[in-house]
Amino acid sequence: MNKTLTRLEALKDLVQDAIDQGATTVEQIHKRIVDLPLSVLEKNGLLDVDSDKRDEMWNKSIGHVYEAIRRVNQEIGDLASQAFEAVDDQLIIQQNIREAAELEELERAGRAKVIESSTAVEPQVRVADAAPVEQKPVA
Numbered sequence: 001m002n003k004t005l006t007r008l009e010a011l012k013d014l015v016q017d018a019i020d021q022g023a024t025t026v027e028q029i030h031k032r033i034v035d036l037p038l039s040v041l042e043k044n045g046l047l048d049v050d051s052d053k054r055d056e057m058w059n060k061s062i063g064h065v066y067e068a069i070r071r072v073n074q075e076i077g078d079l080a081s082q083a084f085e086a087v088d089d090q091l092i093i094q095q096n097i098r099e100a101a102e103l104e105e106l107e108r109a110g111r112a113k114v115i116e117s118s119t120a121v122e123p124q125v126r127v128a129d130a131a132p133v134e135q136k137p138v139a
Contacts (some may be wrong), residue, residue, distance in 0.1 A: 001088045009084050016077040020070055027066035034058050 001009070038054060041047040047054070 001084070002091060005084050005088050009081065012077060012080045012084075016073055019073045023066050023069045023073070027062060030062055030066075031059060034062065 035055075035058075038047060038058070042049075042051060042054070049057075
């Protein structure tokens with residue numbers, strides 16, 4: 001991945017982590033805020049619910065909200081990563097097309113030669129020279 005896209009990916013990760021940690025912090029604060037009035041109501045006999053059941057119910061409902069926020073954050077991060085990869089792939093494809101066109105131009109001008117290479121991934125590898133290649137007889 002090129003340098004700019006790598007930096008964008010790192011920035012995306014930083015923002016994603018900040019959102020996730022922020023959601024967790026706000027969730028904890030939210031639970032404490034909800035607990036205060038419920039405790040007062042319970043102490044005054046105005047809330048006829050078992051405190052353990054009440055806490056479980058509130059924690060589940062509040063937890064679902066913040067879990068949804070974290071899930072959406074993860075999905076957006078995944079989509080951004082896929083977009084960065086697609087852009088990077090496109091840049092590589094464009095570079096390959098550009099290099100192939102330049103090599104074809106060199107071949108037309110007679111300044112490139114096709115050689116065989118046993119170690120190359122492709123059976124024939126083109127090598128572009130700055131000047132036309134001259135074949136010397138083998139002695």
